[in-house]
Amino acid sequence: MASSEADSRLTQVLVPAFDKIIKNASWRKHSKLAAECKSVIEHLNSPNQNPTPASPPSSPSTQSDLDASSHPGVLLDLSLSDCEIIFSPLINALSSNYIKVAEPALDAVQKLIAHGYLHGEADPSGGPEAKLLSKLIDSACKCHDLGDENMELLVIKALLSAVTSVSLRIHGDCLLQVVKTCYDIYLSSKNMVNQTTAKASLVQMLVIVFRRMEADSSTVPLQPIVVAELMEPVEKADVDGSMTMFVQGFITRIMQDIDGVFSPSTPTGGVGSGVGAHDGAFETKTSTVEGTNPADLLDSTDKDMLDAKYWEISMYKTALEGRKGELADGEVERDDDLEVQIGNKLKRDAFLVFRALCKLSMKTPPKDAAADPQAMKGKIVALELLKILLENAGAIFRTSERFLDAIKQYLCLSLLKNSASTLMIVFQLSCSIFISLVSRFRAGLKAEIGVFFPMIVLRVLENVAQPNFQQKMTVLRFLEKLCVDSQILVDIFLNYDCDVNASNIFERMVNGLLKTAQGVPPGVPTTLQPPQDVAMKLEAMKCLVAILKCMGDWMNKQLRIPDSHPLKKLDAADNSSDSETPTLVNGNEDETVAGSDTHSEASSEVSDVSMLEQRRAYKLELQEGISLFNRKPKKGIEFLINANKVGSSAEEIAAFLKNASGLNKTLIGDYLGEREDLSLKVMHAYVDSFDFQGMEFDEAIRVFLQGFRLPGEAQKIDRIMEKFAERYCKCNPKAFTSADTAYVLAYSVIMLNTDAHNPMVKNKMSAEDFIRNNRGIDDGKDLPEST
Numbered sequence: 001m002a003s004s005e006a007d008s009r010l011t012q013v014l015v016p017a018f019d020k021i022i023k024n025a026s027w028r029k030h031s032k033l034a035a036e037c038k039s040v041i042e043h044l045n046s047p048n049q050n051p052t053p054a055s056p057p058s059s060p061s062t063q064s065d066l067d068a069s070s071h072p073g074v075l076l077d078l079s080l081s082d083c084e085i086i087f088s089p090l091i092n093a094l095s096s097n098y099i100k101v102a103e104p105a106l107d108a109v110q111k112l113i114a115h116g117y118l119h120g121e122a123d124p125s126g127g128p129e130a131k132l133l134s135k136l137i138d139s140a141c142k143c144h145d146l147g148d149e150n151m152e153l154l155v156i157k158a159l160l161s162a163v164t165s166v167s168l169r170i171h172g173d174c175l176l177q178v179v180k181t182c183y184d185i186y187l188s189s190k191n192m193v194n195q196t197t198a199k200a201s202l203v204q205m206l207v208i209v210f211r212r213m214e215a216d217s218s219t220v221p222l223q224p225i226v227v228a229e230l231m232e233p234v235e236k237a238d239v240d241g242s243m244t245m246f247v248q249g250f251i252t253r254i255m256q257d258i259d260g261v262f263s264p265s266t267p268t269g270g271v272g273s274g275v276g277a278h279d280g281a282f283e284t285k286t287s288t289v290e291g292t293n294p295a296d297l298l299d300s301t302d303k304d305m306l307d308a309k310y311w312e313i314s315m316y317k318t319a320l321e322g323r324k325g326e327l328a329d330g331e332v333e334r335d336d337d338l339e340v341q342i343g344n345k346l347k348r349d350a351f352l353v354f355r356a357l358c359k360l361s362m363k364t365p366p367k368d369a370a371a372d373p374q375a376m377k378g379k380i381v382a383l384e385l386l387k388i389l390l391e392n393a394g395a396i397f398r399t400s401e402r403f404l405d406a407i408k409q410y411l412c413l414s415l416l417k418n419s420a421s422t423l424m425i426v427f428q429l430s431c432s433i434f435i436s437l438v439s440r441f442r443a444g445l446k447a448e449i450g451v452f453f454p455m456i457v458l459r460v461l462e463n464v465a466q467p468n469f470q471q472k473m474t475v476l477r478f479l480e481k482l483c484v485d486s487q488i489l490v491d492i493f494l495n496y497d498c499d500v501n502a503s504n505i506f507e508r509m510v511n512g513l514l515k516t517a518q519g520v521p522p523g524v525p526t527t528l529q530p531p532q533d534v535a536m537k538l539e540a541m542k543c544l545v546a547i548l549k550c551m552g553d554w555m556n557k558q559l560r561i562p563d564s565h566p567l568k569k570l571d572a573a574d575n576s577s578d579s580e581t582p583t584l585v586n587g588n589e590d591e592t593v594a595g596s597d598t599h600s601e602a603s604s605e606v607s608d609v610s611m612l613e614q615r616r617a618y619k620l621e622l623q624e625g626i627s628l629f630n631r632k633p634k635k636g637i638e639f640l641i642n643a644n645k646v647g648s649s650a651e652e653i654a655a656f657l658k659n660a661s662g663l664n665k666t667l668i669g670d671y672l673g674e675r676e677d678l679s680l681k682v683m684h685a686y687v688d689s690f691d692f693q694g695m696e697f698d699e700a701i702r703v704f705l706q707g708f709r710l711p712g713e714a715q716k717i718d719r720i721m722e723k724f725a726e727r728y729c730k731c732n733p734k735a736f737t738s739a740d741t742a743y744v745l746a747y748s749v750i751m752l753n754t755d756a757h758n759p760m761v762k763n764k765m766s767a768e769d770f771i772r773n774n775r776g777i778d779d780g781k782d783l784p785e786s787t
Helices: 004-024 031-045 063-070 080-094 099-114 128-146 149-164 172-188 192-215 227-231 242-262 310-321 345-361 377-391 395-399 401-418 424-440 446-461 469-482 486-497 505-518 530-558 589-596 609-629 633-642 650-659 665-672 677-688 697-704 714-731 739-757 767-773
Strands: 120-122 168-170
Touching (some): 004 080, 099 149, 128 149, 149 172, 149 192, 149 242, 168 172, 192 395, 401 446, 424 446, 446 505, 469 530, 486 530, 505 530, 650 665, 665 677, 697 714
Parallel strands (some): 120 168
16 A cells, blocks of 8 residues: 555554544444544554455445556555545544544644645645545534634644645635635634634735745745734733734744745744745735724714715726626636636635635625624724735736736725725725725726725815814825825826826825815814814825925936935835845835836836926816816817817817716706807717617617706707707617607607606606607607507
């Protein structure tokens, strides 16, 4: 079956475990299990004999049995069939739901992993070897259901050993099961030490998965995380630091045991030592999870958490949810619950874990528990883990289309939901995640940042009189970190304030800080207490000073003037305490220079000042014209034509009204309904720009009216809908016998819509009433009811 050396090693690990299982097994309930254990012990003590199952097979050996007996296994140099026989009592013991039997089996599995005796891939979608290992790991995961505190620690130990192991490689659904088990132990355990150990183990697993993905290797050097950084602020139950020391020792011992088996010459040390060649992917210390004082966990009274342009956010959310299957490089994702098709297993593992964390962060507890930190525990830890991932992301995570798509599809949806939370710690974590996206991922997330910056930051910042104090202080501290990085500010200005189709984010941010620094205007009612007002003014002034300083330093660099005031790097203060660890700011120091080359427009536009000035001036003049249009449409169009922002032809004006953002829809409708010559021509050109071919009549009306709101005057409505009917009949010549029929029906549909949505109308029109009102409109004939 195996060499005597292999038998000797297995005997040392398995025989004591099987003896303990036999001793603790119930003679009636676990008789088969005890017999299996005795059979394996007999073989291990008598290596010349092959082990036999406790119950001999009733049928002759099949070809598959013969293949398994000669197929390489997953335990030392044993065959697959021998491995199955040895694993059988272990798996049965783990599944026995009896602590005294499961505990020695789980301890034996952990030792097999730690000593490097198990080898191969554990993946339920793989071959027979992978499925066997996956079954063993799955059985170990289920042991946490026993609810015993010692078993919880043993489960964590076995699972962390499995993920850390180089010879045993956990992939796919098996890896997700391991992560989910540690997550469940963190949520359900009543022991604070076990909770902290589970959380620290989760972070360590994420470090391993993403480090291996970045290095594209399962043998990349790994170091234990610094547990103390996950414990800030210090837990009440750990005033003397004993719990932190225990968890740190727990993690470090497991990492060193695995490291000692596979690379005994590798020196051990703190997080970040000896791993500087892998592009910053978790190679520095794990970033501190931003803590929140329990006294600050007050319910927010600010229920208006969404941006004023709610329709824009809703459309964005719909677009996000509809992007399933849109992935780069021809990779296909058929459905969330089906196989994710990524060729590289390490990248696939990282993708699956990241997606799982995003989904866990979106889980919503019952409404009555939404403000309870304990009920929100799962959401909070998922957000904390996402924050750690993003703050330490490497080059592949930051630039790969696959991972950028995952951020857009899953993380942005999580931000959309969690930024509306009334629980402060959730809002704070959402802000921290967003600052990581702005600092490290902005090159590939221009549109997303353009949506979330106004929604998360500017909405809170611009509320001067009646803000939620804690939220606004969180945003101001967020901006203080942002304002020390001149490249971020330049990128924001170039990509948004100088983009005709984007919001003026930099301008609105500075104006919001200025108004906050000035305080609440006299005579305006406010919810702020005087000390709170002073604190916000001071924080806003710090941000404004930081902006001026870093902009001056940035100009000095462009002009090659020596910098007498070096820029503070983002989070430098947090990282300075670890003298052995390079600072991780917008990447490491090498990445900062290289990363700046990837920013979408900064490197090219900064060198061409005249083009930058033209773009900014064009946008300002265009916005002035739009603002004038929203007050007086005719003068606005005249201004835009004279400023060469819009052509003078009816077609060009119509295209502007149809495509420009920021125009008042009601005033567009008023302008199109005018009877003056130019307005009439523009209206005709506007309607003729639509292609209604193949559309149902109601769908065509809906598409047509999306761009403007019908005016209140009947004559204006009449002119617009008459032209619409003519255009619809031209695109669909067989739909109606004449344009008059389409005109009457269109007018009738509009009246139906008014009747349905006007609260002043008490007796609503029924379907039968609508049909009766439209009888005989088709040259004296009735239209088919299906129309």
